[in-house]
Amino acid sequence: MTDEPMDIDTPASSAAPANAMAALMAAAKDKGKGKASEDGGVEKYRPNTLDDVVSHKDITTTIEKFIDAGRLPHLLLYGPPGTGKTSTVLALARRLYGPAYKKHILELNASDDRGIDVVRDQIKSFAMTKVLFSKGFKLVILDEADMMTQAAQAALRRVIETHTKNVRFCILCNYVNKITPAIQSRCTRFRFMPLPEKEVRRKVDEVVEKEGVNLTDDGRVALLKLSKGDMRRALNVLQACHAAYDTVDKTAVYTCTGNPHPEDIERVVKSMLSDEFGTAYNLITTLKVERGLALQDLISGTYDFLQTVDLPTQSRVFLLDHLGSCEHRLSLGGSEKMQLTALLGAFKIAVELSQKKAK
Numbered sequence: 211m212t213d214e215p216m217d218i219d220t221p222a223s224s225a226a227p228a229n230a231m232a233a234l235m236a237a238a239k240d241k242g243k244g245k246a247s248e249d250g251g252v253e254k255y256r257p258n259t260l261d262d263v264v265s266h267k268d269i270t271t272t273i274e275k276f277i278d279a280g281r282l283p284h285l286l287l288y289g290p291p292g293t294g295k296t297s298t299v300l301a302l303a304r305r306l307y308g309p310a311y312k313k314h315i316l317e318l319n320a321s322d323d324r325g326i327d328v329v330r331d332q333i334k335s336f337a338m339t340k341v342l343f344s345k346g347f348k349l350v351i352l353d354e355a356d357m358m359t360q361a362a363q364a365a366l367r368r369v370i371e372t373h374t375k376n377v378r379f380c381i382l383c384n385y386v387n388k389i390t391p392a393i394q395s396r397c398t399r400f401r402f403m404p405l406p407e408k409e410v411r412r413k414v415d416e417v418v419e420k421e422g423v424n425l426t427d428d429g430r431v432a433l434l435k436l437s438k439g440d441m442r443r444a445l446n447v448l449q450a451c452h453a454a455y456d457t458v459d460k461t462a463v464y465t466c467t468g469n470p471h472p473e474d475i476e477r478v479v480k481s482m483l484s485d486e487f488g489t490a491y492n493l494i495t496t497l498k499v500e501r502g503l504a505l506q507d508l509i510s511g512t513y514d515f516l517q518t519v520d521l522p523t524q525s526r527v528f529l530l531d532h533l534g535s536c537e538h539r540l541s542l543g544g545s546e547k548m549q550l551t552a553l554l555g556a557f558k559i560a561v562e563l564s565q566k567k568a569k
């Protein structure tokens with residue numbers, strides 16, 4: 211899959227500068243409307259309070275109940291990127307300690323070293339010391355904890371137990387299976403689902419109004435579709451498009467993110483299904499060069515498009531299997547040319563299969 215978040219690519223064939231983001235920013239400055247970017251974009255709209263966290267109401271109300279009862283357990287928050295885990299914990303810290311919350315927390319993320327030494331020294335000494343004049347506990351926030359080594363996690367087990375009186379641990383990660391079961395069992399787990407489109411739309415509309423973005427209806431639909439429940443991606447793409455274009459429409463959104471346009475995908479799939487091998491091959495290679503598309507993008511686009519095409523089950527299963535294999539081989543470094551021909555071959559056989567069925 212090539213749905214790397216927030217990749218802001220321009221087509222490779224265009225004579226754009228190597229750093230597309232820099233170009234976008236420059237364009238924004240020219241127009242004198244780089245405000246959102248100067249203010250930090252996504253960070254500017256990070257929720258401050260638990261109430262501001264969009265969706266996940268069940269989680270935020272439960273956490274508030276814990277706080278009100280003075281019984282906050284160790285927390286393990288997990289789920290896909292851009293769904294509000296870090297924001298929730300920071301809002302929790304603000305709620306517990308007020309604006310000067312930084313004194314009461316130790317925040318470590320993937321950019322900090324978090325090997326076994328850090329657990330032994332930094333975390334332990336933070337856990338043992340008390341902040342003067344404050345009662346209760348302090349927070350240790352371990353962000354992106356799935357990147358911690360097994361040894362560090364093992365060392366953490368005992369630290370969590372022995373210092374429960376003085377500190378609470380908030381462990382955040384994308385992949386919960388990378389956290390050892392022993393740590394999982396010491397925490398109360400909350401899963402952050404991808405955000406529903408409705409909620410992302412509400413936030414996007416709010417930002418659009420505040421920043422004065424000229425977002426068209428089809429642009430909004432494309433933005434929500436591409437963000438797939440990741441609020442950070444939605445806001446980042448919106449910011450990049452706003453910086454680069456006066457009107458943010460569907461084309462702007464797809465061009466800005468380097469994703470293939472749905473019309474192009476439709477052309478490609480139709481050609482693979484009905485044109486002769488050579489014609490389809492030429493069309494796809496030309497399109498790839500013109501638009502700067504990678505075969506991987508075409509494959510994921512084709513996958514989405516195939517859901518809307520009426521095909522006999524046998525052909526569909528055959529095609530899906532081959533799409534999967536091609537993607538896998540590409541990810542292992544297979545040549546684009548060879549995989550494209552393999553994919554075309556698969557389409558031809560799928561068409562034959564469907565004709566056999568019809569006879």
Ligand SMILES: Nc1ncnc2c1ncn2[C@@H]1O[C@H](COP(=O)(O)OP(=O)(O)OP(=O)(O)O)[C@@H](O)[C@H]1O
Nearest residue numbers: 252255256263264291292293294295296297441442
């Ligand atoms: N539930 C949400 N409500 C409001 N804004 C959100 C929400 N989730 C994400 N955002 C927006 O996305 C940005 C990133 O969110 P956050 O850092 O909390 O994500 P995360 O879940 O910690 O992601 P990662 O797993 O990548 O660390 C925030 O600054 C905010 O603007």
Ligand SMILES: [Mg+2]
Nearest residue numbers: 295296353382
């Ligand atoms: Mg985070």
